[in-house]
Amino acid sequence: MGSKYLSIYETLKKRITNHDYPANQQIPNEISLCQEFDCSRMTMKKALDLLVQEGLLYRKRGQGSFVMSQTGQSDKRIQLQERELSGLTRSSKKHPTSKIIEFKLLFADKKKANILNINENDPIYKIVRLRLINNEPYVLEETYMSTTLIPGITEEVLNHSVYDYIENTLGYRIASAQKTTRADVSNDMDHKYLNLKDIEPVLEVEQIAYLDNGIPFEYSISRHRYDLFEFNIFSVRR
């Protein structure tokens, strides 16, 4: 949206990534920045704190604000950022394609009913999709959603984007997700669709995604090729 602190944040972020503000160097203090951007200190601090959360800045009382040294981190894998809500769509530059392996209706079992906050035996979709980039399989994704909350899912929607459909056609807003990441031994499905050998593991991400009214609308389990994906987090102490 057009909030002032967000546009300041974006401008400053560009300056850091462009090295207009060099690595390990001090940036102007809050007062100067407030003058440059014509804002109050509270607003500037809000913008700067976002950069601290992302690991682009650190700040010390009595000293100033400094650009963090950017460590190379050049692995061959696709880097998934903590902030991403949809698995692939936004993280990769190349357009991923998607192949539907399974698409059917089920009665919700106890676990899925509990997670999706519906009753046992309520109808749900089960969607299994293989995601590919350049025809290379990357992720095997199993998704469950309530047919009542998210009506009208079709193969066409699946081939385009479920998240677009939910936000633009149904008019909901996707707000947050709880994710759990683990390693696992690959199973027959993984071998078949991800072309993995017995010994090769997967990186599994279990996700519960929420609308902005707090309702969980999606439960998914994504199994990623271990050699092509990794997760990135920057964590700051409070």
Added chain:
Amino acid sequence: MGSKYLSIYETLKKRITNHDYPANQQIPNEISLCQEFDCSRMTMKKALDLLVQEGLLYRKRGQGSFVMSQTGQSDKRIQLQERELSGLTRSSKKHPTSKIIEFKLLFADKKKANILNINENDPIYKIVRLRLINNEPYVLEETYMSTTLIPGITEEVLNHSVYDYIENTLGYRIASAQKTTRADVSNDMDHKYLNLKDIEPVLEVEQIAYLDNGIPFEYSISRHRYDLFEFNIFSVRR
């Protein structure tokens, strides 16, 4: 430390986890809470926003603030939270023990020098430790630190807590960490020390930890038993 917004945050967090504020229910609006806690709206919002970041609350303009439904999430694995900076120490209730596998000095290679922001061939510690709980191996941890920045590491320090030593003896403050998580095929070391079979993978976490002056002081690679660990993240859209 004693900031008002943090103590309000802690109080409200207790109310949510105790179900004094029931799941899925609206909590009092900002104005009422400001009166109860004798603070301004800005301060209250700062406290409430922390709860939103942690997935305990969601808030909607025009409607109110609501407790999020708490999904069970009862896996048998140890849950590592995004916020934790030290691997095991704080996340597990039981006191972990630690066995030193290797402890020696090395000349930094190019990669480690770059990561630790020192010169190639500067002296560094190499520390390999096996972490155990109830004598069961959990994690095999490889750590590198500059001997100049972090002098005085001994076996005794390693057996106690390196982080305590850095903060309490050396007087530094540990501020943040960049973490990358991936799955990997287990190697001979993993087989030997983590008692894994060939087919069983590890969850690897590569970490660069920083002091509050922005200096990277530690580079580590932790290989976790795949069946005992998982990572938890709650991510909120901006």
Added chain:
DNA sequence: TAGTGGTCTAGACCACCGA
């Protein structure tokens, strides 16, 4: 329209740092 949260301000006081 009344009630909610989101943003922004101008100023204040304080804790911390370095000289």
Added chain:
DNA sequence: CGGTGGTCTAGACCACTAG
């Protein structure tokens, strides 16, 4: 000591939701 960022305030205006 002067300069930095951390916190807090009291009030303002606005955007959104509901009835």
